Amino acid sequence: MESTRDRLINLLAENEDKFISGQALSESLNISRNAVWKHMKDLGKDGYEIEAKPRKGYRIKEYPDKLSSNTIKWGLESKWIAKTVIHKHSVESTQTIAHRAARENAPHGTIVVADEQTNGRGRMSRTWHSSKEKGIWLSIILRPEMPPNHASQLTLLTATVLADVLNSFEGVEPLIKWPNDILLNQKKTAGILTEMQAEQDRIQYILIGIGLNINHSIEDLSEDIQMKATSLKIETGKEWSIKTIIQRLLTAFETSYDLYMKNGFHPIKEKWEHFGFKIGENIKIQTFSDQWEGKFLGISDEGALLTESIEGKPVKLYSAEIDWF
Incomplete structure (x- = not known):
């Protein structure tokens, strides 16, 4: 209400x-x-x-540029996304808040956004540094009618949305490192964490967590990641409106999601491969049982990584350690 x-x-x-x-x-x-x-x-x-x-x-x-549920909604032309906005000044993780909201029946399209995360996390429980008022720390609650085994495609969809939004800024050329890291000048500027609550054949909800470095200076990044991470400000030399980028991101996500639900994954696959990092180049791959070097061929219709096997034949990988650099 x-x-x-x-x-x-x-x-x-x-x-x-x-x-x-x-x-x-x-x-x-x-x-x-x-x-x-x-x-x-x-x-x-x-x-x-x-x-x-x-x-x-x-x-x-x-309107003030600082984040609030009202300033995010103001000027946002959307049909269903961000009709409910949960804004927090500081949280451990927006994913934690989003899980709680989803269990309490928050509607499809609800977003959780924070000025700061004190314990942000990425894939495989890796820490995500989420400086106060320097970036976008956001989770989207989705309730799609789709099989649970398709949920990973939404990670790839979100990556293409982020790449599209960043690509719209002059002089910014993003690439997507499989499956979900956004790179600028071969340094990570954004990551995506997808989590799901589902039964065997039915999704209860999906959370899309997004972390995007916007106005960090190099000093804002901890020493251990300064060589591997970057921000929009570092790459362009200017400050950006976080609120405006959130609105562009949400609008683009809604459009892309609606098209995906209508037309399937193939258009997302094509766009992902357009931005794909090191497609056509050799990468080093390590699985539980093998280690080899092969050409990165793209992604499959399900979103798996396609590469050459040890024998030089195409193979799908759903999980592997890749040495990209």
Whole structure:
């Protein structure tokens, strides 16, 4: 259920090109005009620029760039994603919050976003450094009607969305390192963690966790990852609006997800291979039983890595240690 404040912001947003009177707001929200005035004061303290004129009323002139559920929703043109936004200033991991929300029946498309993660995690329980207000730390709750064995395709879909969004910025040329790392200049700038709760033939929910380094300087990265990680700011030399990139990312994700549910995985596979790191080149592969060097051929229709086997024949790998560099 929307709070009075959310409803107030929505009313102001719907009337952004004109003033709306205190009386009209009072009647719509079923609160006193004095309460409307107090809400306006509170919005001002949060960074909203409210213009008030006698006998005309109020209008929002500018929204704050800092993250909140309202600023993310403001200007976001979506059909289903981020209709529910859970924003936290600091959490151990947005995935933890998203699991809890999903178990409490948070709807499809709910997002959890944080200014900071104190214990962010990536694949195989690796630590993800999530500096305060420097990047995008976000989880998306999905409830797709699809077989559980297709869930890994959503990781690859998300990677193509991130690559597309980054590729839209001038001078930025992302590549995807299988299955889910986004590289700029061969350094990691984003990762994706997909987790699922499912029964044998039915998905209860899927969480897509995204970590994207935006405004880190090199000093913001710990010494142990400075040679392996980067950020949009490091690569472009300028600061970026995290809120704006979140909105672009969510819009692109919704479009791509809807097309995937309609048309299947093949268009995602083609786009992934367009951005694929080291496709056509030799990579070193280690499985539980073997170690060899073979050409990276692309990904399969299921999203597995396609490479040459020891005998030089195409082989699918669903899990392996790859020496990419």
